[in-house]
Amino acid sequence: MNILMIYPEFPDTFWSFKHALKFIRKKASSPPLGLLTVAAMLPAEWEKRLIDLNVTHLTQKDLAWADYVFLSAMVVQREAAYKVIARCKQAGVPVVAGGPLFTGEYEAFPDVDHFVLNEAEITLPRFLADLERGCPERLYTTTEFPDIRKTPVPLWELLDLRQYATMSIQFSRGCPYDCEFCNITALFGRRPRTKTAAQIVAELDSLYALGWREGVFFVDDNFIGNKKQLKAEILPALIEWRKDKVGMPFNTEVSINLADDEELMRKMVAAGFTMVFVGIETPDEESLAECNKFQNRGRDLVESVKRLQRAGLQVQGGFIVGFDNDTPSIFERQIDFIQKSGIVSAMVGLLQAPYGTRLYQRLKKEGRVVSEMSGDNADGSTNIIPKMNMDVLREGYKKILSQIYSPRLYYERVITFLREYEPPKIKLHLDFEYVMALWRSIYELGIKGIERVHYWQLFFWTLAHKPRLFPHAISFAIYGYHYRRVYELYA
Numbered sequence: 001m002n003i004l005m006i007y008p009e010f011p012d013t014f015w016s017f018k019h020a021l022k023f024i025r026k027k028a029s030s031p032p033l034g035l036l037t038v039a040a041m042l043p044a045e046w047e048k049r050l051i052d053l054n055v056t057h058l059t060q061k062d063l064a065w066a067d068y069v070f071l072s073a074m075v076v077q078r079e080a081a082y083k084v085i086a087r088c089k090q091a092g093v094p095v096v097a098g099g100p101l102f103t104g105e106y107e108a109f110p111d112v113d114h115f116v117l118n119e120a121e122i123t124l125p126r127f128l129a130d131l132e133r134g135c136p137e138r139l140y141t142t143t144e145f146p147d148i149r150k151t152p153v154p155l156w157e158l159l160d161l162r163q164y165a166t167m168s169i170q171f172s173r174g175c176p177y178d179c180e181f182c183n184i185t186a187l188f189g190r191r192p193r194t195k196t197a198a199q200i201v202a203e204l205d206s207l208y209a210l211g212w213r214e215g216v217f218f219v220d221d222n223f224i225g226n227k228k229q230l231k232a233e234i235l236p237a238l239i240e241w242r243k244d245k246v247g248m249p250f251n252t253e254v255s256i257n258l259a260d261d262e263e264l265m266r267k268m269v270a271a272g273f274t275m276v277f278v279g280i281e282t283p284d285e286e287s288l289a290e291c292n293k294f295q296n297r298g299r300d301l302v303e304s305v306k307r308l309q310r311a312g313l314q315v316q317g318g319f320i321v322g323f324d325n326d327t328p329s330i331f332e333r334q335i336d337f338i339q340k341s342g343i344v345s346a347m348v349g350l351l352q353a354p355y356g357t358r359l360y361q362r363l364k365k366e367g368r369v370v371s372e373m374s375g376d377n378a379d380g381s382t383n384i385i386p387k388m389n390m391d392v393l394r395e396g397y398k399k400i401l402s403q404i405y406s407p408r409l410y411y412e413r414v415i416t417f418l419r420e421y422e423p424p425k426i427k428l429h430l431d432f433e434y435v436m437a438l439w440r441s442i443y444e445l446g447i448k449g450i451e452r453v454h455y456w457q458l459f460f461w462t463l464a465h466k467p468r469l470f471p472h473a474i475s476f477a478i479y480g481y482h483y484r485r486v487y488e489l490y491a
């Protein structure tokens with residue numbers, strides 16, 4: 001059996017990092033981990049190939065080779081997925097689809113032959129058994145959450161590793177918190193399900209053996225969902241693993257209460273974590289109460305962020321405007337907060353109601369859900385009728401973005417961050433492309449760019465005050481260019 005796994009192209013978004021990737025000559029930020037995981041669950045004797053349309057093309061020859069196409073996508077890849085399905089149909093290759101896009105809206109894809117939805121650990125074996133008997137059904141779903149201690153090591157071999165900026169691995173699924181707008185608990189449950197230390201070490205070993213030395217993103221919904229297991233089992237195993245390794249800094253997603261736990265922060269940093277994404281959402285207490293984000297309440301959020309930074313963790317933040325409690329003063333307050341916190345990468349979105357969330361149910365009852373989501377939560381669109389006047393909200397939103405990604409405020413924030421940040425202690429690997437990225441940034445940003453004055457200020461400030469953080473400063477300059485370009489598109 002020949003299986004062609006296809007991952008559709010992402011549009012140009014905040015998360016695509018397209019404008020930054022060209023500096024390091026990479027084509028995509030992350031690999032399609034869902035497909036690689038599914039590939040490892042298929043019979044070993046089947047032939048498998050991967051076409052990630054973010055790094056390569058799909059040819060007629062590829063389609064002629066395939067007995068089945070296995071397709072995965074998120075909502076943001078919807079249009080690109082339709083195109084892939086049309087090509088498969090034309091070529092007469094049956095399509096098996098899974099992943100978040102199809103799990104959420106499979107009815108909208110009449111041309112897909114089989115849907116294997118939810119988590120494949122449960123639904124895929126059922127499909128494969130029916131396929132073997134020659135009677136595969138069209139739809140496989142489940143309401144159960146599988147034990148991921150049996151999930152196999154992803155089939156990294158299918159990837160051309162050189163095309164990616166980071167690799168992904170997953171330790172847990174689910175999140176103990178229950179924020180009103182978030183669909184994670186609906187999708188993956190509130191009790192975090194975790195892999196074992198042996199599994200994680202095996203995944204890291206397999207990547208290391210393939211020569212991978214760049215970053216690894218732990219794609220957990222909340223990495224610290226099970227702190228006890230992390231402290232006792234996982235982090236000690238990672239610290240041990242790292243002893244004779246070079247490179248592979250880790251990043252992940254956590255809730256802000258990590259800042260309350262010195263031991264956990266220390267162990268994460270020792271294990272090689274250098275960056276965390278945190279859902280900050282808003283500095284407004286009322287709005288935090290409205291969305292049930294109690295882990296963010298009753299604390300000095302700026303100070304919590306700084307504590308993480310001082311421990312050696314760069315903080316990326318997610319922010320939302322458009323809560324029912326928000327008044328037009330929120331825009332200035334968000335800008336102010338982002339500047340003070342030194343959160344260089346701030347993903348700001350309008351409040352949206354994903355299907356399956358408590359927010360969706362509440363607003364549906366109030367007649368305030370107008371459509372499904374665009375799938376990109378940082379594109380300035382929303383599927384709800386906000387309490388605030390829509391034009392005021394849109395204008396305020398644009399103002400936040402145009403300010404925080406203006407070269408002046410952006411570079412100011414980079415310096416605020418670098419002052420606070422404790423550099424990583426792990427041995428980093430220096431790739432030739434990263435050296436070249438420095439020269440490319442000098443030309444693109446330091447000579448041609450509208451940010452050139454700020455670029456050179458940061459360049460010399462860092463060399464004078466924080467020379468060890470010089471590579472970080474250059475990376476930030478490159479990211480800043482990407483964010484500005486993306487938000488010019490949204491404007």
Ligand code: B12
Pocket residue numbers: 010011013014015016029030031032033034035037038070071072073074075076096097098099100101104116117118119120121124168170173174182183184188219220221375376377
């Ligand atoms: C890593 C990640 C990213 C990464 C990398 C994505 C990439 N290249 O694949 C980055 C940071 C780029 C990203 C960005 C975004 N993401 Co994202 N992301 C995730 C995250 C945290 C993990 C995904 C992952 O790798 N999981 C591990 C693998 C093993 O799981 P999986 O892909 O779901 O695959 C399993 C099943 O779905 C199934 N399966 C998957 N594909 C297939 C295919 C077949 C044929 C079969 C049979 C089965 C199958 O089997 C697998 C094993 O069970 C998820 C949350 C989550 N826990 O899944 C959100 C998630 C996928 N992201 C989401 C969103 C909304 C986004 C963003 C729009 C913004 C945001 N809020 O984060 C952007 C859009 C991307 C863009 N470029 O514009 C949503 C998607 C919702 C939807 N219905 O589409 C999720 C579910 C989070 C959420 N709260 O809803 N994301």
